Amino acid sequence: MIHLRGIHREFALGDEIVRALDGIDLDIHTGEYVSVMGPSGSGKSTLLNVVGLLDTPDAGSYKLDGIETVGLPEEARGRLRREKIGFVFQAYHLIPRLTARENIALPMVLAGMPTAERRVRTDETLKRLNLWARADHLPQQLSGGQRQRVAIGRAVVMKPEIILADEPTGNLDSRSGREVMELLEELNASGITLMMVTHDNVLGARAHRHIVFGDGHVVSDDRAVRNEHEVKNNASASL
Amino acid sequence: MHQPVSEVTGITWRDSVLFALLVLRRYRFRTSMMLLAMTLAVGSVVAFTALGEGARGFVQNEFSSLGGELLVVLPGRKQTTGGAPPVMGTAARDVTLADVRSLRERLRGAQAVVPLMAGKVEVSANARSRDVMIVGSTAQYFSVRELKVMNGSILPEIEDNLAQPVCVIGGKVSTELFGNNQAVGEWIKIGDRRFRIIGVLSGKADASGFDLGDGVLIPVASTQMLFNRQGLFRVIIQPRTYYPIDKLRNEILDAFRDLHQGEEDVTVVKPDSMMQTFDKIFIALTLGIGAIAGISLLVAGVLVMNLTLISVSQRTKEIGLLKALGASNHQIRRLFLLESVLLCMAGAVCGVIAGELLVLLGRTLWPNVPFAAPTWAVVTSVLIALLSGLVFAWLPASRAARLQPVEALAGKMT
Numbered sequence: 296m297i298h299l300r301g302i303h304r305e306f307a308l309g310d311e312i313v314r315a316l317d318g319i320d321l322d323i324h325t326g327e328y329v330s331v332m333g334p335s336g337s338g339k340s341t342l343l344n345v346v347g348l349l350d351t352p353d354a355g356s357y358k359l360d361g362i363e364t365v366g367l368p369e370e371a372r373g374r375l376r377r378e379k380i381g382f383v384f385q386a387y388h389l390i391p392r393l394t395a396r397e398n399i400a401l402p403m404v405l406a407g408m409p410t411a412e413r414r415v416r417t418d419e420t421l422k423r424l425n426l427w428a429r430a431d432h433l434p435q436q437l438s439g440g441q442r443q444r445v446a447i448g449r450a451v452v453m454k455p456e457i458i459l460a461d462e463p464t465g466n467l468d469s470r471s472g473r474e475v476m477e478l479l480e481e482l483n484a485s486g487i488t489l490m491m492v493t494h495d496n497v498l499g500a501r502a503h504r505h506i507v508f509g510d511g512h513v514v515s516d517d518r519a520v521r522n523e524h525e526v527k528n529n530a531s532a533s534l
Numbered sequence: 535m536h537q538p539v540s541e542v543t544g545i546t547w548r549d550s551v552l553f554a555l556l557v558l559r560r561y562r563f564r565t566s567m568m569l570l571a572m573t574l575a576v577g578s579v580v581a582f583t584a585l586g587e588g589a590r591g592f593v594q595n596e597f598s599s600l601g602g603e604l605l606v607v608l609p610g611r612k613q614t615t616g617g618a619p620p621v622m623g624t625a626a627r628d629v630t631l632a633d634v635r636s637l638r639e640r641l642r643g644a645q646a647v648v649p650l651m652a653g654k655v656e657v658s659a660n661a662r663s664r665d666v667m668i669v670g671s672t673a674q675y676f677s678v679r680e681l682k683v684m685n686g687s688i689l690p691e692i693e694d695n696l697a698q699p700v701c702v703i704g705g706k707v708s709t710e711l712f713g714n715n716q717a718v719g720e721w722i723k724i725g726d727r728r729f730r731i732i733g734v735l736s737g738k739a740d741a742s743g744f745d746l747g748d749g750v751l752i753p754v755a756s757t758q759m760l761f762n763r764q765g766l767f768r769v770i771i772q773p774r775t776y777y778p779i780d781k782l783r784n785e786i787l788d789a790f791r792d793l794h795q796g797e798e799d800v801t802v803v804k805p806d807s808m809m810q811t812f813d814k815i816f817i818a819l820t821l822g823i824g825a826i827a828g829i830s831l832l833v834a835g836v837l838v839m840n841l842t843l844i845s846v847s848q849r850t851k852e853i854g855l856l857k858a859l860g861a862s863n864h865q866i867r868r869l870f871l872l873e874s875v876l877l878c879m880a881g882a883v884c885g886v887i888a889g890e891l892l893v894l895l896g897r898t899l900w901p902n903v904p905f906a907a908p909t910w911a912v913v914t915s916v917l918i919a920l921l922s923g924l925v926f927a928w929l930p931a932s933r934a935a936r937l938q939p940v941e942a943l944a945g946k947m948t
Binding site: 370 | 864
C-alpha cells in the first residue's frame, strides 16, 4: 500500500545541503508493523513526514493505495491524510483549550461529520482507550500517558489504514510508555499498519520489521514480513 | 478496514463558529483588546454623529421659533455677485428709522415693519448689576414675535423716534435683579440711563436664537441714544396674510434702491433660507466628525491585523496539527477569518450599544438638544467594522493557511 521509489528530499542548512532522503525505495504492506531507527539527522523523521504526506519529496514517486501523491495539490493531500493516516507525535500536539473528548473528535469535526456519528465514535474510542473517566478533562489536567492515549484516540477515530508514530513514548516514563506501546500494537493487531520512528533499540525491536537509517539511506531492512499472508499470521500471533 | 471515502468535504459552518468562539474565549486578553478597540471605534462614530445631528436639530429648533413668515432686512450686501470686490470705505449705508417710515408708507404687502437694535449693556438695580442683551424695538415687535408679558404692559405704541425711558424686562433678569419682588414700577439703570420697568416677559421668549428672558426691551429710539448710533441692526417685516413673499421681497429691495440713491445695499433673508444654510453646514459638520471617528475604525482594523498575526504565530503548531488532520488551506483561512469577523461583529454591537447609551446620557443632560445617531452612521460603521475584520485578517489568515504542515508542527513560521 505504501510504495516509495527514488524519493529524494533535501534541506538547506545555511550553506550546506543536507540530503535527508537520498533515493529511497521502500514498500510497506497493509498490516505491517515497522520500526524505523537510526541516529539523529539520519532522515528517519523526514521519511515519516513524507509517508504521512506532511512533507513533499523533491523527486521520486510515492504511491499510497495506488494513488500517486507526488504532484497532488495540497487539498487532495489533506484529504488523503484525513482519511487514511493517523499521526501520533512525541509532543502529543493536543489543543490545550479542548477537552479529551473534543481533541479526539477534532478530525471528525474537520471532516464535517454529522454530530450524532461523531458522538458515537468518540464515546467508543474513549471507552476503548480507557479514557472514559477523563473525557471532559483538559490536556493540562491529564498525565503524559493519558495525553498520548488521547492523541492515539484522535489518530484512530477516523479509522485510518496507517498510523505513523514519531517517538510516541519519547516524553513518557517507562510504565506509561509500555502502556502506549501495547495500545499501538493492539491497534496493529486489529489490522492497522503501524510505522514507528524511535531511538530506542528495545522499543524498535518489538516491531516485526526493522528498518535502520543512516545518512538518508536505508542501511538495513530485515524485511521480516514480506507478504500479506505472513502479516495476518503475525497479527493473530500477537493477539 | 477500507471504508468508503466520506461524502462530506470539510468542517461545517456551525463547527467553525464553535471552534472560533472557543479560541476567543481561550485568548481572553487578545479578545478583550480587540473588542475594546472595535467598541471604541464604532461607539465613537455613533456618538459623534449623534452630536452633529443634535447640534443640527438644536439650531433647527431655534430657527423655527423665528417664525417662517417673516422677512428680515440686514444692512449691507451679503450675496456674492460676479462683480469687482468692494473698494475700501464703501461700507454699507445705515438702515435708519427714516427708511422704516418710508417702508411703512410704500409697502402695501407689509403687515408690520419693525426696526430692531441690539447690544449687550450693563444693567443694574438694587446694587446688583449684570450684562444683558438690550433689544430696541417697537410695540409691534411683541405681536410679530408673539411675546407676552406676565406683569405690567408691553412697550407703548409711540412714534419710533420717541425715546421714552421705559423697559420690559425678561423673566430671568427680573428674578436676578429683584428676586421674588414685584419689578414693575421699579427703576433700573441701563448703561448710564435710568429706565422704568413697565412689564415683565412671560415664559419662554425665544427670538433670533437668543432667549429674551435674559434680555431687556426698550423703545428703539432709546437704544439709539444708549448706543449713540443711528443705524439699525435689522428690520423685521411681517407680510400680510396671503401676500406673495417673493413679491414683497422685491418691493423691499426696490424701496431701498430708491431710498439709497440706486444702491442695493441691503440683504433680505427669509429665516427659512438661513435655516437651510445652517442645515447644510451642520450636515457637513456631522459628516466631518463622523469621518474623523471613522479613522478610529481604521486604527482598530490595523489592531485586528496585528493581533491576528500574533494569534497565527502563537498557534503555528496548532495550524500544523489541523493540517496533519486534513484541514485544507481554505478551511484554515476560514477559521481565522471567522475569529476576526465574529470579534468585530461583537465589537460593533457593543459599540452601537455604548454609543447609544452616550446619546441617551446626552439627551438626559441636555434635554434641549435632540441628540440622535443617524441610521446611516450606525449601519455604515457596523458594516465597516465587519469589513475591516475581514480585510485586515485576510493577510494573517492567508499566511496561516500557506504554512507547510511539517514546519508548522515544528513551530516554525515561514
